[in-house]
Amino acid sequence: SQQGEEDPQALSIQEGENATMNCSYKTSINNLQWYRQNSGRGLVHLILIRSNEREKHSGRLRVTLDTSKKSSSLLITASRAADTASYFCATDPDSGGGADGLTFGKGTHLIIQP
């Protein structure tokens, strides 16, 4: 069953602007991860935030996690044309056994206009 839901489904902004994508999920998690996928390609891991963390940075990326609201956001600052891609949040459920696969949301398709 679908765990994560990204919002918005599509986002188009001008180069240099900031892009914010949101993700909501339903069950308890060990961690939440964000991935990028260029058209027709595999996924690239961007950042992992653990359930006991509230914010994490990596270069131009900033991720927040609010476990009380079961939501996360991904902020890309100073966007570039190369950031055009689909962005997926993925949750690692807290099922107790570990090594379970991730449950992906439907993704946000981000277009950066030059």
Place this chain on the structure above:
Amino acid sequence: DAMVIQNPRYQVTQFGKPVTLSCSQTLNHNVMYWYQQKSSQAPKLLFHYYDKDFNNEADTPDNFQSRRPNTSFCFLDIRSPGLGDAAMYLCATSASKYYNEQFFGPGTRLTVL
């Protein structure tokens, strides 16, 4: 460079004709996953191996099987492909049982005629 490799990148098969997709990794990761991704949809987990321990998702059709003969290789067998099985198939690996950042291959796009 350590990586996840999938072959072939594009596979065309006929309705009902068995097909095998392959994945290899040079990361020496214990865990390997197979996902199915249909157009404009989220990747959906089919099954995964923790070492040689096979874990099948409850809603993965029996038509899909997997083999992992050693740490480096994992295969996805589709015994009788239907038109609905046309999709991108993604292989991924992770090093640890917990906090499993996953490394994905480029995917194999399967077309069923």
